[in-house]
Amino acid sequence: MIKVSGLTKDYGSRRAINNLNFDCQQGEIVGFLGPNGAGKTTTMRILTGYMPPSDGEAIVAGYDVVEESLEVRKRVGYLPETVPLYYDMVVFDYLKYMGELRHIPNVDERVEEALDMVGLINRSDGYIGNLSKGMKQRVGLAQALLHRPEVLILDEPTIGLDPGQVVEVRELIRSIGKERTVLLSTHLLNEAQNLCDRVLIINKGKIVAEDTTENLQARLLGAERVVVRVRGEADELASSIKTVKGVRKVETLDDGGVEFEFASGKDLRPEVARQVIGDGYDLLELRPLGMSLEEIFLELTGNEGKK
Amino acid sequence: MKNIWTIAKREYDNYFNGPLAYVVMLAVLLPMGIYFSLILFYSSQQAMFGGGAAPSAQPINGLFVFLMVFLSPALTMRLLSDEARMGTLELLLTAPVRDSELVIGKWLGAMLFILFVLLITLVYPLVLNNFVEPGIDWLAVISSYIGLILVCGTMLAIGVGVSAIFTNQFASFFVTLGIIFFLYFMIGLPAGLLPQGGEVFNYLSIQNPYDQMNAGTMTLGGIAYYLSLISLGLFTGTTAIEIRRWR
Numbered sequence: 001m002i003k004v005s006g007l008t009k010d011y012g013s014r015r016a017i018n019n020l021n022f023d024c025q026q027g028e029i030v031g032f033l034g035p036n037g038a039g040k041t042t043t044m045r046i047l048t049g050y051m052p053p054s055d056g057e058a059i060v061a062g063y064d065v066v067e068e069s070l071e072v073r074k075r076v077g078y079l080p081e082t083v084p085l086y087y088d089m090v091v092f093d094y095l096k097y098m099g100e101l102r103h104i105p106n107v108d109e110r111v112e113e114a115l116d117m118v119g120l121i122n123r124s125d126g127y128i129g130n131l132s133k134g135m136k137q138r139v140g141l142a143q144a145l146l147h148r149p150e151v152l153i154l155d156e157p158t159i160g161l162d163p164g165q166v167v168e169v170r171e172l173i174r175s176i177g178k179e180r181t182v183l184l185s186t187h188l189l190n191e192a193q194n195l196c197d198r199v200l201i202i203n204k205g206k207i208v209a210e211d212t213t214e215n216l217q218a219r220l221l222g223a224e225r226v227v228v229r230v231r232g233e234a235d236e237l238a239s240s241i242k243t244v245k246g247v248r249k250v251e252t253l254d255d256g257g258v259e260f261e262f263a264s265g266k267d268l269r270p271e272v273a274r275q276v277i278g279d280g281y282d283l284l285e286l287r288p289l290g291m292s293l294e295e296i297f298l299e300l301t302g303n304e305g306k307k
Numbered sequence: 308m309k310n311i312w313t314i315a316k317r318e319y320d321n322y323f324n325g326p327l328a329y330v331v332m333l334a335v336l337l338p339m340g341i342y343f344s345l346i347l348f349y350s351s352q353q354a355m356f357g358g359g360a361a362p363s364a365q366p367i368n369g370l371f372v373f374l375m376v377f378l379s380p381a382l383t384m385r386l387l388s389d390e391a392r393m394g395t396l397e398l399l400l401t402a403p404v405r406d407s408e409l410v411i412g413k414w415l416g417a418m419l420f421i422l423f424v425l426l427i428t429l430v431y432p433l434v435l436n437n438f439v440e441p442g443i444d445w446l447a448v449i450s451s452y453i454g455l456i457l458v459c460g461t462m463l464a465i466g467v468g469v470s471a472i473f474t475n476q477f478a479s480f481f482v483t484l485g486i487i488f489f490l491y492f493m494i495g496l497p498a499g500l501l502p503q504g505g506e507v508f509n510y511l512s513i514q515n516p517y518d519q520m521n522a523g524t525m526t527l528g529g530i531a532y533y534l535s536l537i538s539l540g541l542f543t544g545t546t547a548i549e550i551r552r553w554r
Contacts, residue, residue, distance in 0.1 A: 011554070048401040051552045073403040084398035088324045100313045101402045143398070 001026050001151050001181035002047065006056030009042050016042040018205040019056065024198075026150075029177035031196030032185040033297065039205040040185040041081055044153050047183070048078040061150045074102070077149035081156055083140035087129030091120065091139055094128060095146060102147045114142040117172060133160040141169065145176070152176060154184040158191060170195050189297055201297065226269060229257040229285035230276060240279045244271050259289070310404045311412040318386065318416020319423075328420065331378050335371060335424060343367050343431050347438065361439045364432040365521050368451045371428060372458055372517055375421075376491050379459065380483035382420065383466025386413040387544065388476040391551070400552065410544035414460075414467045414537075421459045425452065447523035454520030457533040461513055462487050464540025471547035487513075 002024040009016045017039035024030045032040050046053045047060055049069040058065045061075040086094055092111060099107040115121045118138040123131065128139060137160050144152060157173065158166045173182055173195060186192055192199050193213050201209040230237055234252040241260055242250050246268050249261040262268040269286055276283050322328035350362040387410070390396040399409055432448045466483040473479040495512035498505040509515050513536065516529025 045397075050397055050401050051554075070403045070405070073401055076401070078398075078401045080394065080397045080401075082394040082397075084393070084395040086321075086393075086395060088321070097313065097317050098398070098402065101310060101399075101404055103309065103403075 001061055002030075002183060003059040004043075004047070004056070005058075007043065007046065007053050007058055008055040009039075009046060009051075010054045016205055017202075020202075020205075020207055022200055022207060022210060024181050024183055026181050027177065027179055028198060029173065029182040029184070029196045031192035031199045032183060032202065033187070033189070033192050033199055034185075034202035035187070038202045040202060041155055043202075044078070044080075044155050044183070044185060048076050048153055049073045074147075075150045077144035077147065077152045079140045079144040079154045079157055083136055085128045085136055085139060087127070089128055090125055091115070091128055091131070092124040094139065095142055098143050099146050104147055110146060111142075114146045117145060118142045119168060134162055134165050137161055138165070138169070141172075150180055152180060152182045152184075154182065156186055157184055158186070158188070226262075226272070227253070227257050227259045227285070227287050227289055228272065228276065228283070230281040230283055232281055234258055237276065237281060240275060240281075241272055244268060244275050247272065257285070310408045311415060314404070314409060314412025315415035315419060318413055319419040321416075322382075322420050327381065331382060331420075332424060332427075334378055335374050336427065338374065339367050339370055339428060339431070342370055343434075347435075351438075361443075362435060363443060364435050364448055365451055367428070367431050368455055368521055369518070371425075371455060372514075375459055375462055376487050377484065379417075379421075379462040380466055380480045380487065382417050383463055383470050383483060384476040384480040385470070386417065386467055387470040387548070388473050388479045391474045392476070396551075400548070406548040406552075407541070407545045410467060410471060410541050410548065413470075414464055414541055414544075417463045417467070418456075418460060421463065422456070425455060425459075444523070450523050450525050451521045453525065454517045454529075457520075457530060457537075458513060458517040461533045461536045461540070464537040464544075465490075466540075468540040468543035468547070471544035471551075 002022075004023065005021050007020040008018055020039075020043060022030075032043070034040050042051075045051050046065060047058055049065050049072050052066050060072045063071040063075070065072050089097070092115075095111040095114060096107055099111055104110050112121065112124070115124050118141050120135060120138050120142065123135060128136065131139065137157070141154075141157060144154065152173075154173070158169050161169060170191070173184065176182060177197075184196070196213065198210070198212050200207055228237065228241065234256045238250050238252050238258045241247055241258060246262050246266065247260050249259075251259045253259055260272070269288075273283060273286055346362050346366065350360075387396070390399065400406075432443060432445075436443050465486055466479070469483045469486065470476075470479045473482065490511070490513045492514070495509050495515060498508040501508075510528070510532070513533070516526060516532055519526055519529060
């Protein structure tokens with residue numbers, strides 16, 4: 001649904017994005033992850049037909065973003081970073097205006113449908129300027145969903161929402177992502193981790209990693225770490241675990257657990273469990289330790305976040 | 308075409324959401340009403356002593372145009388500037404709307420408001436018609452109103468074009484005011500000062516063709532001049548939006 005090749009954008013002498021290549025399939029939620037100024041918004045603005053690229057091409061919903069911009073814009077729902085709202089308009093009128101610009105049939109029903117999806121149906125006759133930040137965000141989201149777009153492009157969709165609303169909006173995005181294509185940018189790593197099928201990590205205008213969240217973790221670590229906890233002494237447990245073939249880097253933890261590592265691809269957890277139980281310990285916990293996306297992110301973006 | 312109408316309709320409604328529409332209407336209709344009463348009063352005084360010409364509606368329309376020189380920049384200043392400042396321009400530029408449709412729609416919205424005010428001012432010729440025997444010259448009134456629509460359309464098109472360039476609405480107000488003031492009051496001045504060949508400046512003034520139409524003489528050149536200035540204003544606006552995209 002989205003196919004980007006060699007996409008480049010210069011602002012004057014500054015290169016915002018440099019030779020981007022990626023694609024998104026239908027029914028996929030793709031996360032766009034990167035520090036501020038990495039080029040996320042620029043890429044999204046090009047994909048939505050807001051601005052043309054300096055070089056390269058992008059095909060969205062089967063149409064070229066430069067040559068057939070209007071066709072692309074008909075098929076894309078876009079929530080920009082600064083939610084574009086007319087504060088002196090009533091919620092319903094605003095959405096109806098946007099619906100009319102998109103030539104939606106039965107526009108009144110469709111506006112209500114969109115308001116219902118974002119849970120704002122009871123505020124439809126209020127002025128946008130009087131809504132809270134989270135509600136404004138959801139009006140923007142309703143605007144993006146109004147015309148049932150094939151491709152949904154969301155620039156930081158959950159920013160400014162309270163935790164309950166974040167869960168609701170993520171649920172909504174997840175259900176939309178089943179049939180359509182969703183490209184969302186975020187700087188919340190756990191959001192990318194639990195919402196997206198695939199993550200693109202972008203830094204300084206270049207894609208530095210592209211994979212499923214699980215694969216990214218596995219690839220970067222090259223090994224899997226597991227923590228074991230039993231009733232009893234950690235030191236003795238550690239020496240017991242060391243006897244299992246293939247186990248590396250056994251360490252005792254301060255809280256009484258034992259952590260070890262094995263090469264990814266060959267799961268040694270059953271062997272370790274047998275060994276521990278066989279030695280007469282009461283096994284309490286055997287838990288894989290995924291490397292968090294935060295760590296991957298910092299590693300890929302050159303630890304800039306730590307400074 | 309449908310998009311132009313959708314945008315124009317919202318802009319028209321939007322004038323009445325805030326105080327702007329009422330302020331402009333007050334600033335136009337109050338002086339016009341006072342002026343109209345004075346004309347009626349003066350003419351009736353003269354008629355009582357058996358002299359003077361029958362009053363006509365034309366001088367009041369001249370006042371309307373004079374006031375619009377200062378008020379039309381206020382009507383157009385936020386049309387596109389404010390969209391850029393609030394970020395809603397991004398919404399319109401990613402909706403399936405052509406840049407030209409957006410600019411024309413904005414202009415038409417302001418035009419609709421002017422047409423609404425002009426509709427109100429029609430009471431003056433109607434009232435006058437009752438006082439004058441055998442009635443006023445309606446063809447001259449029509450000519451005057453066509454002139455009003457064209458000259459206001461020109462001012463608004465200049466304003467929309469300038470509004471597309473600036474993000475700050477006060478910048479767009481003062482630049483628009485400057486351009487309109489120059490084209491209305493100043494560009495014709497050399498005609499009276501130069502010993503010869505100065506007439507060309509008369510053709511560049513946006514005041515002269517209107518004055519002729521107000522007096523009942525429509526000239527093709529005048530109409531063409533207004534229409535080309537309207538096109539130029541709207542073209543400038545569209546180009547400014549396109550440049551915004553490429554930046």
